[in-house]
Amino acid sequence: MLILVTNDDGIYAPGIHHLASCMPENADIYIVAPESPHSGQSSAITVKNPLRITEHKEFEKGRIKAFSINGTPVDCVKLAIHTILPGNPDLCVAGINHGSNAGNSIIYSGTLGAALETTTLGVQSIGFSLLDHSMDADFSECLPYVKQITEDVLSKGLPPRVCLNVNFPANCKINGVKVVSAAKSHWTDEYKEYVDPSGHKFYLLTGDLVNEEPENPGTDLYWLERQYGSIVPATPDQSATWEIPTIRDIVGE
Amino acid sequence: MLILVTNDDGIYAPGIHHLASCMPENADIYIVAPESPHSGQSSAITVKNPLRITEHKEFEKGRIKAFSINGTPVDCVKLAIHTILPGNPDLCVAGINHGSNAGNSIIYSGTLGAALETTTLGVQSIGFSLLDHSMDADFSECLPYVKQITEDVLSKGLPPRVCLNVNFPANCKINGVKVVSAAKSHWTDEYKEYVDPSGHKFYLLTGDLVNEEPENPGTDLYWLERQYGSIVPATPDQSATWEIPTIRDIVGE
Numbered sequence: 001m002l003i004l005v006t007n008d009d010g011i012y013a014p015g016i017h018h019l020a021s022c023m024p025e026n027a028d029i030y031i032v033a034p035e036s037p038h039s040g041q042s043s044a045i046t047v048k049n050p051l052r053i054t055e056h057k058e059f060e061k062g063r064i065k066a067f068s069i070n071g072t073p074v075d076c077v078k079l080a081i082h083t084i085l086p087g088n089p090d091l092c093v094a095g096i097n098h099g100s101n102a103g104n105s106i107i108y109s110g111t112l113g114a115a116l117e118t119t120t121l122g123v124q125s126i127g128f129s130l131l132d133h134s135m136d137a138d139f140s141e142c143l144p145y146v147k148q149i150t151e152d153v154l155s156k157g158l159p160p161r162v163c164l165n166v167n168f169p170a171n172c173k174i175n176g177v178k179v180v181s182a183a184k185s186h187w188t189d190e191y192k193e194y195v196d197p198s199g200h201k202f203y204l205l206t207g208d209l210v211n212e213e214p215e216n217p218g219t220d221l222y223w224l225e226r227q228y229g230s231i232v233p234a235t236p237d238q239s240a241t242w243e244i245p246t247i248r249d250i251v252g253e
Numbered sequence: 254m255l256i257l258v259t260n261d262d263g264i265y266a267p268g269i270h271h272l273a274s275c276m277p278e279n280a281d282i283y284i285v286a287p288e289s290p291h292s293g294q295s296s297a298i299t300v301k302n303p304l305r306i307t308e309h310k311e312f313e314k315g316r317i318k319a320f321s322i323n324g325t326p327v328d329c330v331k332l333a334i335h336t337i338l339p340g341n342p343d344l345c346v347a348g349i350n351h352g353s354n355a356g357n358s359i360i361y362s363g364t365l366g367a368a369l370e371t372t373t374l375g376v377q378s379i380g381f382s383l384l385d386h387s388m389d390a391d392f393s394e395c396l397p398y399v400k401q402i403t404e405d406v407l408s409k410g411l412p413p414r415v416c417l418n419v420n421f422p423a424n425c426k427i428n429g430v431k432v433v434s435a436a437k438s439h440w441t442d443e444y445k446e447y448v449d450p451s452g453h454k455f456y457l458l459t460g461d462l463v464n465e466e467p468e469n470p471g472t473d474l475y476w477l478e479r480q481y482g483s484i485v486p487a488t489p490d491q492s493a494t495w496e497i498p499t500i501r502d503i504v505g506e
Binding site: 041042044046047048050052074078083104107108112149156157159164176177179184186187189190200202203232234238246247249250251 | 292293295296297298299300301303305306325327331332335357360361365366370373374375401402409410411414429431432433434439440443454455456457458489490491492493496497499501502504505506
């Protein structure tokens with residue numbers, strides 16, 4: 001069994017090594033992750049710049065090998081499967097992300113970018129995230145769930161072209177997991193304005209996630225607030241096929 | 254009427270100025286685009302670095318104003334609506350991209366990243382692309398279609414949370430437009446290996462798009478090959494809600 005482990009926080013983030021430690025003992029594990037943090041990189045790819053692979057002997061342990069790439073999470077998945085791995089993996093896991101990828105955060109997430117990419121390449125995948133941004137986040141409560149979900153997926157298989165976006169609440173007992181949709185949500189008040197020493201303005205990203213359906217028990221944000229883990233099946237196909245008749249009316253086809 | 258015009262090829266790409274020229278004469282047009290090319294940036298956001306806004310008087314003309322930002326297409330949309338525009342726009346158009354965003358290319362596209370972001374913020378949007386990567390691409394054949402689709406959307410409105418991904422064939426007469434889904438597709442043979450002067454390997458992205466359903470007339474790639482423009486309704490919500498029962502079985506919820 002061959003498993004690819006990646007993330008968007010970079011190879012030095014503790015979350016990815018916790019994730020590798022949850023994989024089955026009879027698997028060959030390849031950690032292939034960005035050499036530096038790439039949060040918010042979505043499905044971005046490096047188009048023109050050279051990509052280089054670095055082996056990390058310091059993270060080798062038993063059947064775990066480790067490599068970093070000077071690129072995005074999607075670059076890591078593509079180049080790992082093309083060049084580094086000895087064959088097609090049976091599973092790709094991404095994370096454990098330091099911070100939430102629930103609600104509409106999935107669209108910006110490099111962790112889910114990696115998982116969605118793997119799905120497109122025909123390999124089943126799971127993105128895991130913990131709702132704590134800090135580098136010393138406590139993963140202990142979620143690790144048994146990570147193990148169990150991984151075992152379930154390996155033994156039963158995922159439907160084609162669907163990956164899982166799994167989020168866990170932080171710093172609390174987890175009551176269980178719920179399979180739901182992503183809550184309709186968006187970010188607001190997104191920039192703080194500053195003035196630099198030469199008098200020019202600049203802006204830094206900030207903001208709050210607004211949950212547009214806080215009372216909907218069919219959504220991830222609802223259950224995360226109630227100390228449950230959430231599992232959202234996610235697709236890389238963004239076609240809104242159900243709207244085709246409406247759009248035909250609008251453009252007069 | 255207020256219209257935001259953006260792209261991922263950057264403010265100096267001809268396509269964005271062709272696009273601005275297609276907007277209605279009674280609209281105030283704000284071009285807000287990356288200061289350098291950002292192809293393949295998907296929905297990436299700049300998380301930690303300062304964003305700066307530069308006004309471009311050289312592109313001002315009539316009711317058109319122009320600005321660039323040292324960030325991604327999604328940064329441009331967010332910061333434009335937050336800081337630059339005098340109010341919420343009635344429409345955002347992105348493009349005209351130099352190159353295809355059909356099939357699964359949408360997931361990597363900064364042009365569509367911008368359009369999907371605008372949709373999330375409650376503003377209707379359209380991404381336009383021409384299947385010619387060159388900077389001296391000939392846009393003349395597609396411009397009447399860009400104008401007509403923009404007029405149709407402004408007069409009839411799009412459904413909420415759906416934007417349009419519009420692609421045009423290049424260097425040919427266009428036979429019309431078809432409203433369809435994105436063709437199931439993926440990239441293959443994606444890296445070329447090189448050796449640098451000091452003997453270390455590096456890799457550059459290359460590869461071919463494989464259409465997994467070439468005979469399906471319900472898809473964009475089918476019609477683009479037959480000299481039609483394609484219009485794919487696209488959603489930022491990646492939840493595969495229809496798979497929830499299957500995933501519940503797999504994880505035993």
